[in-house]
Amino acid sequence: MTAISDREQLSYIAAQAADARVNVEIETEGMTLNIGPQHPATHGTLRIVAKLDGEQVIAADPIMGYMHRGYEKLAEVRTYPQVTTLINRIDWVGSFANEVPFILAAEKLMDVEAPPRAAWIRTILFEMSRIANISLFLGDMGLQVGAVTPAFFAFRDREHVLNQIEAATGGRFHPNFDRIGGLKDDLPAGWIAETKRAMKKIRNFCDEIEGLLQGNEIFEARCRGIGVIPADVGLSYGLSGANIRASGVDWDTRRDNPCGLVHNELDWKVWTHPDGDSFARFWVRLQEVRESTKMVDQLCDGLPSGPVMAKVPRIIKVPAGEAYVETENPLGVMGYYVVSKGDLTPYRVKIRSASFNNISITPWLLKGVYVPDIVTILGSLYFILGDIDR
Amino acid sequence: MTDVAILGELAYWQQTGIRVGAGLAAVLLVAGTLVYLHLFKLVSFMQSRLGPMEAGPFGSLQLLAEVGKFLQKEDIFPRKADRFVFAAAPFVVLMSTFLLVVVVPGGPDAWFINSELGIYLAMAVSSVSVIGILMAGWGSASKYSLLGGLRATGQLIAYELPLILAVMGVVIQAETMNMQGIVQAQADGEIFGWGGIGNPYILTQFVAFVIFMIAMQAELTQTPFDMPIAESELVTGYMTEYSGMRFLLFFIGEFATAGVFSAIASVLFLGGWWAPIPGLEFDDNVWNLLGPIVMVTKVVVLTFIIFWARFSLPRFREDQLQQLAWKVLIPLSLANIVVTAVLKIVF
């Protein structure tokens, strides 16, 4: 009839239908809200499709994989030192900690033990990566519930720890410092004294956050009783780290199953909290940062002298076998199941990343919570996308 | 507008021109000052950084740069948006700010209107912004915006009641709703017989002042009451789909409303354009010039408190917010009215 083409007609009809859909969706119950993948609240590209009834969630389904890099496949074609470069990038905020379990698994298969000085320095850097990671969480948790200022303090004070990591390893975020048999290099001169100063600053920061956020009534009102995870549910989902300790489970791989790290030579405490809600998770992590600073001080004081690298062949061929090593990384328990067939490259590397299990509880946990609480809960579970997606 | 303005010999169109210019200045200049002082500098210093430093000395021209940036942006309409509603929403919000500013006096003769209903008019007109926000939320045809708009509506309606009830205490004490009358009552009043600083109602109506400040924070949708624009959940709530000039209008509206509400609060509680200057008795002409300066100072002080709270505190969840309004603030303000009335009769 007129000069309207078919295409225009179709798009007009589609627009009308879309309008109708919008109307219908709003009128009836069960609105579907798409949180992400680009969203300020999710630490990266995580998408949560939430079915809402008003402001309450009926069902929530996380969709991930936007950052899936296929590390398990890639690791099969890389030599062991090359794999270290890859796995740095799994949890990129506390990245030295990613290398440690893999290196320990390879050392187990090779029957090589790192010299004591290397083990101690590994533990120092391991704890420092925990401090760097969790202080980001402390500031970020405030951001999730609306307090914008603590995040700046967190970034400012993390710099001290990152500077120290950079001074020792050459990289703030991707140190790539661990080697099979020890470490790449020894510590630079003056590092120990400067690290102790940095730890003091972190302790001040913890006190500041305690007053600013933890003691704030609005923060407590937003976090107490939100996202309660009973201990048995947490265990059956495989939650780890502060998430499970905040539900009252006294389990810390550093104490119960240390492999190659020297935590059981230090005097420290495992923090748990009986409540299991978001506030408890925040509280446990705050105490853990403080505890880590004390551990680093003890480690710096008791650092033995000696070489930092054991005698390993130039070209590393790991004997055949299977080994699984897990360590208490900042985000939770991270483990590598390494299958070797006596070759230069691993045959199969199964990466057990903490955040994958931690987030697997969200469909169960988010049922019946309010929309603002989704953000609080996700913030308190604390994940890094690279850790979920590998 | 039948009363005589400050330069009464001018023609009507000249008086209107002055009034319009003064109104624009009162809203826009004040908003700009507040944006620079509080949003750029105060928050930066609180967060241990410097803020904008490049545009102009110490970043003072940053707002001009931002205005220029917004002006040259493309005017985007979401495809499903209701065009008229979407386009009109920011103007409705800004309109309520301009309607509010006409009741604020800047001096004995420097006012826009001098109505007997002063504060009552202000309270009535402040509700118009709720319509604008709802229009923005609905017209954007986006679920985030709709959620934000609905949250905002609930919140704003809930917090208007404590706002109005807090004002009632002042009205009872001043025996008038006329804004000039309230200023005069504070200027002429005495504290236990000493007239040195007049009788600013912040002293006697302290409870009302606190309730007014909290309710004002909620009316401005500032943290801790910024659920409607909860940045970490809804991006910017009802403003999500706006860009360019329309977003700038919302932005200006937010700060201008903060300034105007603070101006009303300073009239009600801090004595308005009158300041106690020891030993000197100024006549009206001097006060007409000094008054606006005094007002701006008081506005900056009150907005400092607003933005200080905004950048420090986490935000309430919607139901906690409503509980605070209905279960805490309204009973408190009702009690305040009763106490004020009793004391007024007794003393």
Next chain:
Amino acid sequence: MSRLSSTDTPVEEEAEVVESDEAREALLAKIQTELGDAVVGSHLSAGDDLWVRVDRSAWAAAGAYLKTGLGFEYFNFLSAIDWKPSPFGRDMDAQVDLSLGHDEASEIDMAIEQGVAGGDTRFQVFARVNDIVNGLGVTLKADVPDDDLSIDSWVTVYAGANWHERECWEMYGISFEGHPGLRHIYLPAGFEGNPLRKDYPLLARRLKPWPGIVDVEQMPGDDDPADAAETTEAAE
């Protein structure tokens, strides 16, 4: 100390770690008592770890017994291994190959050799659960035959197995009976193929062969070419 596959003999260790030894041996004995013939292989590394291989039909029963009967309440992970080597070889044309005297063409050995605790099939599903209270962990394995790539789901026993089984299905093509909804978890819906299988090519290497050890200029002060080679290999 060899960790090569052994089907039934536990490896004895020094006397210092006798305690863990006993705990793990007792654990193994209990599992064998409960499941009987279904336990077709095991490997105990004293003071270290325990592997148990069960028959496919007893997979769900093993999980249930571990959780309710033995107190292994913590679910760690679940995945699979493809034991058939990649037909593309090791995909490394590095100098190291030549220096070790290996030749790319002749090295692809397609023999399927399973690892610890033995095995009969190409695919094996393995899972790990922990006993938090006693500090023990056990890795369970089960063979999955090629013609019927499916196994029971653990979702009713360990709720956390849901996502791990989805990932396993997506990456290996092993379906889990009784799983509430097997769908893609990392890859887009409609993705074809199972990436972690060894015969699924790593396209990056297909398109661009591994360049090998790149000759870089030596650091000042590095005279020994051997050190230089180690540095470059370690740096990559």
